[in-house]
Amino acid sequence: MSGYVGVLVSDPWLQSQFTQVELRNIKSKFVSTKTRSGRVTVEDLPPVLAKLKDFNGTFDAKAIKTILDESYPNRDEEIEFETFLKAFLSVQSRGTKGASSFLKTRSTTFHHAINESEKAFYVSHINNYLREEDPLLKSYIPINPAMDALFDLVKDGVLLCKLINVAVPGTIDERAINTKKDLNPWERTENLSLCLNSAKAIGCTVVNIGTQDIAEGRPHLVLGLIFQIIKIQLLAGLNLKKTPQLVELVEENQDVDELMGLAPEKLLLKWMNFHLKKAGYEKQVSNFSSDVKDGEAYAYLLNALSPELSTHETLEIKDPSERAKKVLEQAEKLDCKRYLSPQDIVEGSANLNLAFVAQLFQHRNGFTDESSKMPISSSEIITEEDEEACREERCFRLWINSLGGVTYVDNVFEDVRNGWILLQVLDKVSPGSVNWKPANKPPIKMPFKKVENCNQVIKIGKDLRFSLVNVAGNDIVQGNKKLLLAFLWQLMRYTMLQILNNLESHWQGKEITEADILNWANRKVKKMGRTSQAVSFKDKNLSNGFFFLELLSAVEPRVVDWSLVTKGETEEEKILNATYIISVARKLGCSIFLLPEDIRGKPENDAYIGG
Known part of the structure; x- marks a missing residue:
């Protein structure tokens, strides 16, 4: 169970050096070693630590032994979990390549600066979308954006569960939320587990966040999670089911599948550039930071989206801050709430600018009614031809993204066709199974290189005893949906069975x-x-x-x-x-x-x- 019980360490400093996810991963290695041998000694440490992903490719067992010999000369000494953690940090501090960004040593402590503008935006968004009249939220809303109350209010999980349901309605059955006035630690942890697992289920990446991190109100982790939830809500309309007019963005020699395989942020940029080109803007906007800092692209975009409010006055302003101010004034006339300041635009705040453009799309997408009638048959194919396949694709996509360390997947049917992501997943669930030397890393231009990757995927699948009769690597390259879903189902099944097989204390080494x-x-x-x-x-x-x-x-x-x-x-x-x-x-x-x-x-x- 992920996130159900926090891993506690008696030394507060030692506890602070790890996130809960890292503690659980490391403790599982410690427990596994102790289960096999009955005890863990200094001699056991080098091969165990060498297999951890933090040191993979940085230190081999021999190098780790050399490092540990300095502090732990008695190789037969039995050690407990806290000593195991100290040994881990001792090795980690000796190298930088491959070291976890969340780990700190006594001499090197990372401080995560909080962007006050972003925090104010998140609080304003929460105040606008969560209702004070909701019986569960009376003691939460409204939140003062000038204070740090947000980090205390999320500690019981109720507010975050509510926010997830705003982003994707129906994700959480609110009957399951513990809502009594004084929750005990177990009940709060249950709410936070519900929150984190539901966040995973809607597409958030929560690999480095545990229930204990939120319970402790760690600002950078809390804000990171909240932004992911809000972003999913803001980008929810970027699909053909909700906005069929998006077919107008399909370029010549491109099909609808390719367009809808784009990440939501990239699709939003494509929408923005589509209108900018029509408005006569000659540059290409490729990000929500440096490319929009001068406010010029926004001025053109707003003139294209709202001709009735069109003015050249904004474009004639030379000072970027003044131009940004005018841009926001014009956006407010379209009922876009002012969540960011002119300074946020000028400074290139990527998160806030993305949210601003997403708001513009929601309020005025600039498409005509006629554009929804263009190649509508294509959109009907996407949304109606096979709902079950779409549900399965969603399930596998979210599962792959939840693994961490795997290239983010936006569309399974498109993104896995070069074999690279499938090799990453296989290496994650069956370490050492992939031979990376002949593997071809994207971008891959030559089709036969993709086939090489996918052939290795099929070979590994057969080694893992998957049913792959008459299946070849080229079937994956060709995007055969039925075969892809069958392969991924077996891969997920294998992973679940491996998790159970690792519970040696329960199954006593028997193959499950x-x-x-x-x-x-x-x-x-x-x-x-x-x-x-x-x-x-x-x-x-x-x-x-x-x-x-x-x-x-x-x-x-x-x-x-x-x-x-x-x-x-x-x-x-x-x-x-x-x-x-x-x-x-x-x-x-x-x-x-x-x-x-x-x-x-x-x-x-x-x-x-x-x-």
Whole structure:
């Protein structure tokens, strides 16, 4: 379970040197070593530390042994976890290549400066979108942007859960949030686990954030998470389902799939440049920082989007600060809230400028009604041809992005076709399986180089005993959706089984099978005196949700409020139960990327999408 219980260290300074995610990763290595040998000694440290990603390629076991010999001459000395951490820092401080950016030594402490303008924007956004009349938010809203109250208000997770539901409505079943006045530490941790796992599920990157980090109100981590949530909300309209007029951005010799495979930020830039070109602006805007600092691009854009307010006065202003001021005044006439200042534009604040352009898109996208009728058949293909494939693509995309250290994926069907990302994922879930020497790193111009990467992907898949009969690397390069989804399903399944296999204390070294998981779940439910039993993961009776709820209750009896559970007889009742199941599981620390429809309609997926 990720994020359920914080890893605590008695030495406050030592605790401060790591995020909770790092502590959990390192402790898992320590526990694994101790489980195998019964004890951990100084002699065990070099090979264990050498395998950690922080030192991979920086220090080999021999180099680490040399470093540790200076401080720990007795190689048979048994060590505890805190000594293990000190040894880790001792090695980390001797090199910079590959060292984690979050790790600090006593002589080198990183201070994360807080951008007050960004903080003020986030607070204003929260005050505007979260309602004071909401019974759960009476003691939270409004927040004073001039103070640091935000960092205290997020510590119980309620505010962040609410913000996630504003960004992507329905992500969290609010019935699962612990909302009583005085929450105990376990209940606060559950809320924060629900928050972080739900943030993952909507596309946030939370690899370096743990529940303890938010509970401690670490400003840079809190603000980083909040911005990701707000960005997802602001960019939500950049898809053909909500804005079919985007087909107007399709260039000659480009298809709709290629356009919609762009990251939302890149699509927003493409939209901006589309209107700038029409307005006669000769430069290309490639970022939300240096390219917009002088305010000139904004002046042209606003003239294109709002001809009725068009004026050359803004363009004639020479002073960038004065021009930025005029730009914001014109934007306010379009009902865009002033979340940034002229100084933020001039200084090139990337986050605030992105938010500003996203607001312009939301209020005035500049497309005509006719543009939505252009190649509308293409957009219909994207949104209607295969909803199940789209849901599966979303699940695998979010899962890959949650792994950390893997190139960010915006569209699975497009982004994995050169094989590079799949090799990264395979190396993540099965360390050492990838031979990087012959691998071809993007950008890859020659098609046969992509095939080489994908051939290695298929070879590794076969080595891991995936079912890949008559599947070749070229199938991935060609973007065969059915085969890609089948491969990724097996890859996720393998990862989940490996996680379980690593729980040696529970399984005693036995290779875990699906039958073992099913038997464990049935025994767990039966032991609690419940009657539900699962015949298989394809059992249609699972669709009402009772078995999953009883299993969750068996893991933690107080986590399920049975007064909120429906009979599961109608489709609506099944969806309500499924929504509640997902939130309760995330509350317990599970990383789940499926939707309620997947539980209701295809229960066999559920064995592999949680952790």
